[in-house]
Amino acid sequence: METNLTEAPAVSASESEAETPWLTAAEQRFWRAHLEVSKLLDYQLSRELQPHNLAINDYEILVVLSEAPDRRMRMTDLATATLQSKSRLSHQITRMESAGLVLRQECPGDRRGLYANLTDLGWETMQKVAPDHVRSVRQHFVDRFTPEQIDAMYQALAPVAEHLRGLRGRG
């Protein structure tokens, strides 16, 4: 979400100039718009979650757990689902456990493992926060496209998501 310089630099090193596939003007502006929207949207959604005392990462955990069977998930699975490192997730669950939103629970059948369990408070928090969050998402993003644009962009993005998902884990 934070990159740039994908068109030819002001002065190109002559060796790479011939070989580097710089972005065209149209590609460039699209790329920069994508970066800017991603970054600013992230910022704005965070801002609007603050009154609920949640960071976006916290909210994401609540969402994933609330959709999981029995509202719980193995730490590793949760880390994978939220694209976080195991270490980072461990810290985050510790914090959320202190806040009473989740609970670590032993995992019958695999004594190495732990479940992260949504507590009642966690569930209620989700119920309370989700409506506000959807409104934010609509106001700053979804409602700013036509249904046709939404369909078209989904068609375009889905294979890219799949490609990137495939890279994850390997190299």
Next chain:
Amino acid sequence: METNLTEAPAVSASESEAETPWLTAAEQRFWRAHLEVSKLLDYQLSRELQPHNLAINDYEILVVLSEAPDRRMRMTDLATATLQSKSRLSHQITRMESAGLVLRQECPGDRRGLYANLTDLGWETMQKVAPDHVRSVRQHFVDRFTPEQIDAMYQALAPVAEHLRGLRGRG
């Protein structure tokens, strides 16, 4: 880049149910695809900058400075351009200064101010890294769309970017 639950939760609190504008299925899958692509792309581009010993934020600073007049910019302007807090930028420039990529320089005419200056090493680094980075951006993103999709998505995203830019700073 990290959110979710924007469709009705499995069990909705009856009060909010009537009033909350949950996303439709089409909106939902588009929204999730957008989040996923943003996040994974960020991850992958970071990964491919690592061999150059640069984080995405470092690279962005290099890009912005390299495009600025005299390859330098006031700290505050640079913070604004890269959407960072002044504090965070200050730390980051300190790090990059240690790495020899930029140099703080007094600002004639305003003795409060400082320029962040791209050094020769910084400029050369940029020249060296940019081609690889463009290839990454193409391989994982830009080349996965048709020119028509690129134009359409830019048309769709540009006003959203403007909207979000407008919110920045105020509330």
Next chain:
DNA sequence: CAGATATTGTACAACTTTTAACAAACAGGG
């Protein structure tokens, strides 16, 4: 030009994320 107000960049403290190392438990082959 004095005094109030705003801007600029840093410093400190609190918090989050990363990296690497680790202990515990599992799995599979001899």
Next chain:
DNA sequence: CCCTGTTTGTTAAAAGTTGTACAATATCTG
């Protein structure tokens, strides 16, 4: 069984980020 290798999740220390306060300077108002 035992040995080796893998998976699971945590931890400690380092690195990075954020928020607040601050000193220095600039600017505006009368």
